[in-house]
Amino acid sequence: MNPYTKDELLLITKSVMKILDNWELNSFQIISILGLPDKTPKRNINKYRNNLSFPYEKEIFERLEHIIGISDALRTTFPRNQHMASGWLKTEHRRFNNKAPIEVIIHEGLNGLRKIRSELDCTFAWDTTTG
Template sequence: MTELTAEERHSMTRKVMSMLESWNLSAQDMIQLLQLPDSVKARNLARFRDEEPFPADVNVDRRVAYLLRIEEALHTYFPRNPEMRHMWVKRGNKQFGKRAPIAVMVEDGESGLIAVLSHLDCTFAWDLTGSKSEYSTAS
């Protein structure tokens, strides 16, 4: 992630925590999804909601970036219905073998986050294939 101020980092942390809580994830699932360090225990998650930002860690930052892009894509899919955003991540989806997108993200780790984001955001999927770079060199 780009260099963020402490306040921007804390704001981003609060936003991600709010999103994960709206998905009714358990504390253990949040820790697993974000790949928080072993020093972070389930009982300590409330501090991220209220007091401090997520640890400055490359893996955590990357997963937070994926989650924020997933949230942005869900806003595009369901601009006027926040309940559908929450329902979509919890319902079985044919694309993921009838597993819920949230299960894919938690159980499959980073590859699950990438799969869900690729499903929601075709520009991300295009960037992954290298098509963007091939197209820009051909122009």
């Protein structure tokens, strides 16, 4: 059951698209990160920016929650420069086997989102280990 109104879904969609655009991702990366079907038309990405809301599916909304959580953690980590967040996501890190966090997210899907969020957000990491 969908707990959101049409307007709320559209607001969530636009907010997440703004985050993904700030991360400087291409359409294929966005489709992958959101867990949308591979055959999703690229033109839908522009529609999501404007007047089409994401389909309400449990896994997609779990991904959205993690995207928002990662964005919040990056904003706390780099409060004066949002471009640093995009740079961090695209820089290889030894904690991720010398892969960039965005690569981990794209290749590992939902588990990758959880892994990157756990790295950035200690309260999320704590909740996952104590819950």
